Amino acid sequence: MMSLYFWLSLMVVISSIWLVWFIYRPLKSNAFNLEKSNIALGKQKQAELERDLQQNLIDEEVFKQAKDEITQTLAIELNQTTDSPVNTQQPVSLWLSGLAVVFLSVTSLGVYQFLMPKDAPVVQAKQAVQAPSLEQSTVELKQYLEKNPNDFGAWQTLGLVLFELDDIDGSLKAYERSYQLNSKNVSMLVEYASAIATSQNDQFTGRASTLVREALEINPDAPDALYLAGLVAVNAGQFDLSRQLWKKALSLLTQDHPDRPILEDMLVELAQIQGEAMPEYQVVINVDLSDRLRQDEFKNHYLMIYVKAAQGRPMPVAIQKIQIKDFTGMVTLTDKNSVMPSRKLSQSRQVIAVVRLSQSGAAVRQTGDMQVLSKVIDVRDNPIVHLQVE
Numbered sequence: 001m002m003s004l005y006f007w008l009s010l011m012v013v014i015s016s017i018w019l020v021w022f023i024y025r026p027l028k029s030n031a032f033n034l035e036k037s038n039i040a041l042g043k044q045k046q047a048e049l050e051r052d053l054q055q056n057l058i059d060e061e062v063f064k065q066a067k068d069e070i071t072q073t074l075a076i077e078l079n080q081t082t083d084s085p086v087n088t089q090q091p092v093s094l095w096l097s098g099l100a101v102v103f104l105s106v107t108s109l110g111v112y113q114f115l116m117p118k119d120a121p122v123v124q125a126k127q128a129v130q131a132p133s134l135e136q137s138t139v140e141l142k143q144y145l146e147k148n149p150n151d152f153g154a155w156q157t158l159g160l161v162l163f164e165l166d167d168i169d170g171s172l173k174a175y176e177r178s179y180q181l182n183s184k185n186v187s188m189l190v191e192y193a194s195a196i197a198t199s200q201n202d203q204f205t206g207r208a209s210t211l212v213r214e215a216l217e218i219n220p221d222a223p224d225a226l227y228l229a230g231l232v233a234v235n236a237g238q239f240d241l242s243r244q245l246w247k248k249a250l251s252l253l254t255q256d257h258p259d260r261p262i263l264e265d266m267l268v269e270l271a272q273i274q275g276e277a278m279p280e281y282q283v284v285i286n287v288d289l290s291d292r293l294r295q296d297e298f299k300n301h302y303l304m305i306y307v308k309a310a311q312g313r314p315m316p317v318a319i320q321k322i323q324i325k326d327f328t329g330m331v332t333l334t335d336k337n338s339v340m341p342s343r344k345l346s347q348s349r350q351v352i353a354v355v356r357l358s359q360s361g362a363a364v365r366q367t368g369d370m371q372v373l374s375k376v377i378d379v380r381d382n383p384i385v386h387l388q389v390e
Contacts, residue, residue: 134165154183154187163195171195189215190224197231204232211330223249227263239274262350264380281346281379283307283333285353289324290390293357299325302361307333310350310376318345322355350376353385 006053078184141158148154159174182188193211198206204212209232215225233242250263268279285305292298306319318337338344353374360366370389377383 028353038046044219103110134161137161138165151182152178152185152188155181156185156191159188159195160191161176163191163198167193168199174197183214184218186215186219186222186225190222190228193228204228204235208232209235221252223259226252227259230266234270239270243270246270248269279346280335281381281382281384283316283318283328283345283351283353283377284384285333285355286330286384286386287327287355288329288386288388289387293324293389296359299323302358303327304356304358304361305331305333305354307345307351307353308376309348310352315339316354317343317351324357345379348379351379352376353387355387355389366379 030141042151043047055287138158138161141161145151145154145158155174155178159171159178162168162171162174172192172195175188175195178185178188178213179192189211192229193204193208193215196206196211212225212228214231215222216229219225226245226283228241229250230245233239233245246263249261250267253260253263271279287303287305293301301324302321303324304319308314308316316339318333318335319339320333320337321330322331333345335346337343355372357370358364358366359368365371372387373388374385374387377385
């Protein structure tokens with residue numbers, strides 16, 4: 001913070017010096033330069049006229065008339081330049097310069113204060129976690145809480161920051177203080193329960209279970225509280241209840257919410273624990289070949305139709321290799337087409353569908369191969385993709 005004020009002050013000082021110099025120093029006349037410019041311009045025009053006369057572009061009469069006009073114009077302009085005053089600006093009094101400096105300084109500081117966050121001492125939870133130095137955030141929060149000991153939000157933030165620093169004991173104390181000040185804050189109850197469970201080797205029992213129940217009593221539709229309630233049910237061996245809670249939490253999240261994949265994976269793991277069959281997903285890829293590619297010269301070429309992870313390794317997750325003469329226009333990729341048994345299609349999420357036309361059918365793309373890619377798709381949506389190869 002001090003460095004910001006230092007640089008701001010330095011910029012204000014430099015700007016003030018420039019402003020005083022500009023206001024207090026009178027502008028010098030430019031009559032001499034203007035006179036030189038007018039004379040040079042007149043000579044240039046006369047030279048151009050003489051060149052036109054020599055090239056028979058104009059006659060003698062036109063030449064004399066134009067030369068007289070140039071001479072008259074130059075005389076008028078020189079007379080106006082000579083009559084101009086030496087100074088075009090009178091020096092401004094020193095008190096007015098000082099007033100301008102004060103105005104500039106006050107305005108700059110005012111704009112800076114206006115643009116600064118109003119609640120700078122109280123760092124929001126997510127900002128604190130993402131801050132370059134969690135240790136520095138801890139120091140600032142503690143300093144703030146010495147003056148504002150009843151700010152339950154700041155205590156909650158301190159609990160989260162200390163939790164990220166693996167200071168579990170300090171985190172629990174901060175959360176307890178926040179709880180004493182406001183025991184009806186759902187986000188605090190969820191975070192406090194998670195911190196307690198961490199101190200209990202990830203067991204959501206005892207006080208952790210009680211806090212989760214309190215959060216759901218306040219808001220039965222809080223997704224985070226429902227997720228933790230599912231973990232409480234798992235600890236108690238109540239798998240059916242856990243499934244109900246996680247499915248409800250999943251239904252409350254938007255389709256693009258980053259926590260959806262976590263809940264979906266938890267439901268899959270829960271199904272495996274209960275001995276249920278893994279859900280199988282598929283990707284249907286329709287390929288439209290141009291008339292040129294349907295000619296006999298391409299009938300023995302290969303279509304490599306596969307999906308690959310949207311991020312990470314480019315190798316196929318599931319693939320089918322078909323000669324054009326045997327291609328019906330559509331393929332369906334399932335777990336049976338997975339390249340590796342340990343990395344099945346149903347275990348993937350964000351993928352890209354690829355169609356590659358290859359003469360050799362080699363696994364690695366060769367020079368001359370044609371390739372078309374889809375946008376990013378989600379395997380769990382059982383998507384149908386349309387690609388055109390020309």
